[in-house]
Amino acid sequence: MKFIFKILLLLPGFILGQNNHLESYIPFDSCKFSSHPILEIKVWVHVLQQSAETPKNITKDSSHFIDEQFQWINKIYSNLKPPSRNNSNNERPYVKDSRIQFLVDTISYHIDSNGWERMEIVMEKDTNRWLEILEINADSNTITIKGVKNNFRPILDSLKVFGTNSNNGILHTLYAKKEGRNTVIYIKETLKVSEGREGFISYFKKVDKNCNKDNWVKFANENKEFLHVFYTGASSSVPAFGCGPSPFYLNVSKFLDNGRYATAQLTAHELGHCIGLRHTNTPQFSDLPRKDKFGWVNCNSNNVSNNIMGYNLCRNYLSPMQIGHIHYRYSTINELSLTTNNLMSNSSKIVIKKNTNWDKNILSKGTLIIKKNKTLTISKNLLMPKKGVIVLEKNSKIIVDGGRIYSPSKNWNGVIRKKGKAENKKWHCRKKVNSQIVLLNNGEISY
Structure with a gap:
């Protein structure tokens, strides 16, 4: 017990040590967009x-619902509210704009009842799971089954009787109680006759495909160039629900049955799972409260946070380290960076106007220009977009000190030395130029 107690005491410090690398990825208000760009997924x-x-879902003539959803989601992520309660250090760390946005590229419609159905109630068809009947007693209106099953929820509502002479069919349960090593089920309907030891009971179970990847496999062929959001349904009588088990897909079901803004909050929560965040009832990072009460309750300063990753009615806050973790993942894991719009070919420019050291992984955009007489030092990884280019103006310098410049798409246009307005040359094609490329400590430029 003492050992466990020591672990609990050390846990906040351990989390802090594990999170130190995230500090440089947090987009504080003072951070420039060149070094802390908006992450566009x-x-x-x-x-x-x-x-x-x-259809039991939106149709092509009501696609504005989707536009509205993602406008709300992006506003939640870009206009975060201060935390409703203190964290474990009695602080309220806050960054207003996460610099994370979700860009809807394509909307597809599929007619498919299996893909639509995420949660249904079906009868158990596996005979190995059926329950053996020991006795049917018409006088007490009970069925005795083998084994202790009085707390087995599927039989406490309704059941189906097979293999008897006179009592087959769907019956409803009043209650069940343990009797020795067996269970006696009291039936709402009147049993016809008493019978001996014959027959079986099946029951109805909930089949939950909420977190399954079947739709991603069937309709997206496991595509990893996007985050695929599936708006689905359910025949089961449940409120809107969702699941974001992967950085490449999530399901949100029955969103038409929910409040539209509430569904945007739900989707924002599931997107949070997709991009690397866990629930806040157990803190993932040291700048979160040690506990967070779950339940659809209002946020308060005592035990319920307003964190997007909690179960609360607010969902409008992310901690700085939650935000930093997302930016770190998407600038570090190539598979994830390829789902971003940042690495698509575009006309954006990043201009280095003073000596700069990038000591974190950077998702570049378009053209990176290092102005005359300035130096850019790359200490980590610089990820170049498709067809991106680095332009060195006169007397400028790029130093790759232990870092790496490359493109996950393996299709960028390299470094160009600019002599004048009309003459651009690839750096490896020209010997006598006055801009410099310096590789230190195994620094690397890859094509």
């Missing part, structure tokens, strides 16, 4: 309809 929305006659 490409989204492909898939709308699953139950059938052509009864």
Whole structure:
């Protein structure tokens, strides 16, 4: 017990030590967009309809619902509110803009009842799971089954009887109680006759495909160039629900049955899972409260945070380290960086106007220009976009000190030395130029 107690005491410090690397990835208000760019994650929305006659989901003529959803989601992430309660250090760390946005690139519609259905109630068809009947007693209106199952929830509502002479069919349970090593089920309907030891009971169970990847496999062929959002449904009588188990897909079901802004909050929460965040009832980072009460309750200063990753009615805050963790992942893991719009070919420019040291991984955009007489030092990784280029003006210098410049798409246009307005040359093609490329400590430029 003492050993466990020591671990608990050391846990906040351990988390802090594990999170130190995130500090440089946090986009504080004072951080420039060149070194802390907006992370733009490409989204492909898939709308699953139950059938052509009864879609039970939005249709092509109501796609504005999706636009509205992502406008709200992006506003939540860009206009975060201060935390509703102190963290474990009695502080309230706050960054207003996470610099994370979700860009809807494509919307597809699919008619598929299996893909639409994320949660349904079905009868158990596996005979190995059926429950053996020991006795049917018409006088007490009970069925005795083998084994202790009085707390087995599926039989406490309704059940289906097979293999008897006179009592087959769907029956409903009043209650069940343990009797020795067996269970006696009291039935709401009147049993016809008493019977001996014959027959079986099946029951109805909930099949939850909320977190399954089947739609991602079937409708997106496991595509990893986007984060695929599937708007689905459910025949089960449940409120809107979702699951974000992967950086490449998530499901949100029955969003038409929920408040539209509440669904945007739900989707923002599931997107948070996709991009690397866990629930806040157990802190993932040292700048979060040690505990967070879950339940659809209002936020307060005592035990309920307003964190997007909590279960609360606010969902409008992320801690700086939560934000930094996301930026770190997407600038470090190539598979994730390829889902961003940052690495797509574009006309954006980053201009280095003073001597600069980038000591964190950077997702560059478009053209990177190092102005005359200035130096850019790369100490980590600089990820170049597709067809991106680095331009060195007169007397400028790029130093790769233990870092690496490369493109995850393996398709960028390299470094160009600019002599004048009309003459650009690839750096490896020209010997006598006055701009410099310096590689130190195994620094590397890869094509």
